[in-house]
Amino acid sequence: MNIPPERPGDPALADLAGLRAGAEAACASGKWATRRPVESVRLGGCEVLRVAPLCAARGRVLHFHGGGYRLGMPEMDCPFAEALADACGVEVLLPRYRLAPEHPFPAGLNDGLAAFDAMPADVPRLLSGASAGGGIAAASASLRSGEAAGLMLHSAWLDLSVTAPSYDSNAESDPLFSRTSAEDASALYLQGANPAHPLASPLLADPAGFPPTLISVGSGEVLIDDARAMAERLGDKARLLEVSGMDHVAVTRDAEAPGAVEVFAATCAFIQQLLDRTS
Numbered sequence: 001m002n003i004p005p006e007r008p009g010d011p012a013l014a015d016l017a018g019l020r021a022g023a024e025a026a027c028a029s030g031k032w033a034t035r036r037p038v039e040s041v042r043l044g045g046c047e048v049l050r051v052a053p054l055c056a057a058r059g060r061v062l063h064f065h066g067g068g069y070r071l072g073m074p075e076m077d078c079p080f081a082e083a084l085a086d087a088c089g090v091e092v093l094l095p096r097y098r099l100a101p102e103h104p105f106p107a108g109l110n111d112g113l114a115a116f117d118a119m120p121a122d123v124p125r126l127l128s129g130a131s132a133g134g135g136i137a138a139a140s141a142s143l144r145s146g147e148a149a150g151l152m153l154h155s156a157w158l159d160l161s162v163t164a165p166s167y168d169s170n171a172e173s174d175p176l177f178s179r180t181s182a183e184d185a186s187a188l189y190l191q192g193a194n195p196a197h198p199l200a201s202p203l204l205a206d207p208a209g210f211p212p213t214l215i216s217v218g219s220g221e222v223l224i225d226d227a228r229a230m231a232e233r234l235g236d237k238a239r240l241l242e243v244s245g246m247d248h249v250a251v252t253r254d255a256e257a258p259g260a261v262e263v264f265a266a267t268c269a270f271i272q273q274l275l276d277r278t279s
Contacts, residue, residue, distance in 0.1 A: 001199065046097065048096070052085065057123055061091070063081060064094075066252070069188070087264075090275075097111035124275060128151070132157050141210055152213070156217075162182045164222075
């Protein structure tokens with residue numbers, strides 16, 4: 001599958017710039033601090049935050065943060081990454097991929113692929129993502145068939161057409177994502193690209209190229225239709241975990257949030273099973 005060429009984007013408007021500045025300030029205040037230092041390294045030309053386990057790494061997980069392709073930073077998911085590293089004995093790498101609208105599709109995907117390709121392959125490599133980061137992880141998995149040992153999708157945004165019925169049926173039960181925000185984010189990221197391109201909407205990618213996949217989602221999320229449709233397309237390669245009362249990307253946002261403990265345990269079990277199979 002060919003990746004479209006990169007294109008110049010548009011500058012971020014004041015409201016988006018303000019949200020980013022607020023996240024930077026929260027990061028500087030220590031909101032997403034970890035128990036031990038996180039190392040900044042470069043992989044394939046992309047800055048990546050490296051969270052090392054307390055033992056020799058049994059595997060490596062490349063994890064993409066969410067934010068609708070236009071917000072977010074890898075620091076936000078560092079506490080989740082540290083917990084995963086400690087529980088599973090894996091090294092977790094979090095790319096600082098380029099964001100829209102300054103860098104529209106496929107810039108962020110290219111960053112992720114460059115980081116994945118530069119990861120040492122001495123141990124199994126897995127892909128992971130939350131929300132929009134799940135879209136990048138899934139698209140990367142479809143392009144690196146046979147190279148990724150597994151894929152983990154948490155509240156993943158997999159169809160940028162924003163046409164799923166759950167945007168309406170779950171509008172009242174999802175306080176963190178909506179049809180309006182999805183339409184705005186999709187437009188900023190695509191900037192005229194076809195939302196049906198399988199690298200923009202990996203729900204439409206060839207399922208044959210995907211590795212074993214864990215899909216988690218809250219039953220009240222607007223993205224539950226994306227999760228169910230992906231699980232159906234992947235068939236026996238996928239495990240779908242629907243959690244009642246769980247908000248969007250709870251497992252990466254707050255370890256104590258409803259549903260987060262269940263999803264984290266399932267994620268660890270999934271990783272351990274894959275690593276045991278390849279050891």
